[in-house]
Amino acid sequence: MHTFTWAEFDLLARSEGGPDLVRRLRTADRSRRLLLLRDIIDKVAAAPSLSGPLPSPERAWDLLVLAQETDPAALDEVLTHPYTGSWAGHTTRLLRQLTTDPRPLWVHIGHIYSLAAAAAVRARVGNFRTSVPVWRGDVTLPTLGLVQLGDAPECETAELHSSGGRIEIRTGDRVVVLPADPAADAPGWQGIRTAELGTGRRRFSVRLDDVDPYRGLFGPMAPDRLRPEDLATWRALLGEAWELIDRLLPGFADALPAGLDTIVPRPPFPFRLPSASSGEAFGSALISRPEDPVTLAAALVHEFQHIRLGGLLQVVRLHNDDRTERLYAPWRDDPRPLGGVVHGIYAFFAVAEFYRALGAEQPDDVLAAFEYAHWRYQVVRTLETVHADEALTEPGRRFLAHVAERAEAWRHDEILAIAEHWSDLIAADHHAGWRLRHLRPAPEAIELIVGGWLRGEPGPAIEDVGTTLTTEADGDWANARADLLRVRLGDDGARRAQAVWREVPGATEADFALVDGRGEDSVEAYRTELRSDPDEPTALIGLGLALRVTGDEAAAAVLLERPEVVRAVLRGIRGRSAPEPATEDVARWLSAAW
Known part of the structure; x- marks a missing residue:
């Protein structure tokens, strides 16, 4: 039984508590994994055919026990490995027929043999032999690396034999021998590479795992080996990012190594840094x-917060099981x-803290000031939205109250005016785009408003126009303006933005003019876009932003605060075969009683 005192809970809510609390979260997660692992074995024992060509997984359990008796720390290294958790979760769902997978079920069940073999190798168990599953020629030894047996059937088994310090994997006439140092590559073997970070007491290793099949978020992934030059780039960037965290956020630097020890390196994404983690893979991002x-440092503290909160949610409920997709989250x-929003608050709290310190x-x-202003506003705004949500438990309300208490210190910080300006605009951009695509105004109300326009009546009050939330987006959306702005506010921003704006996914000439400070040009460019496609979401919201920048506050307010009403009215007018009005004319008309 794993328990935490309220004082320890409060420390975690305030993003404090140091590495010991994080290690205890990881220990609790280890217990959960053991229960899942044992449950998988018991289910297979009741239906032996699930093992396929492999022996009963009880034999793998016996090897795990032997590894524990030989070197408990070695077994812990495998059990607490992030992808042991994601394997246990995925295989459990397969057994319960909650998901599907192209690999045969016995291959997933048989991964327990790979876990046991890796633990025995790590523990230096003298002589042992075990079967392991092979998928498309690959045998995984979690925490150690990947055996590549070459051309093979889609799935088969191999024998792993350890004797006299020699470890070989054999199937038929194909043999691979592990090198003395498993981290090194060898013929048929790809070891798990690491990045050595920090100095002194904060020195630690981070795995760069590009081979484990369970390193993905939603299911197995094929190996995707980093080229040597990419590996060198990753190591250099991680070293510099860690130096920033160590210097700027020493409290996070104390705790982070206990909770984030494995990174799945993914290819670059233009003008953005996507990152993700899973509650089942404690320790990985x-x-x-x-x-x-x-940006890497910000991503590391962001994902560490997700990991820390994911561990806490294994031992305490912050909200009920309401999974209704019903809330606005400014990062999505x-x-x-609600659960996703709480996770986002906690993660972006750390991002704001990082940019505050920077x-x-x-x-x-200016870019750091913008990032701080932006995430400070979004975290505080979202806290105010959900702090009284009925789906929160008492611990959940207590948790968010502590986050809000920490965020209270931000209110008195002075921020560069230009950063505040762009923060307000980008926040309005995203919120308006979300409303436009996910809120449907009441059709009867829109019909009355359209009739009033066609009869030449004064603009109606629209405050009370009801809306219905839907998860099906009405139109596409690109966050190109935010991506462009980050280029524009960065080093040598004016020149670089001019050079690369066409490469930003979804960016238009109107977007570039807006972030370049040419408000009138952006108004005219968005008008041109809307004449071509009057329904285009990003152009409609872009016009509202441009009108705000150029001082047309009345039209901008309606376009940004009730864009779903403006678009519905415009559609209604077009549906009556009436002359196509200018978007801002309808917005100004609607603003008369706003």
């Missing part, structure tokens, strides 16, 4: 290769359930 160490383009150290860094 998927991160796209960044352009610079600053779709409606989110801005304090570099007060003339």
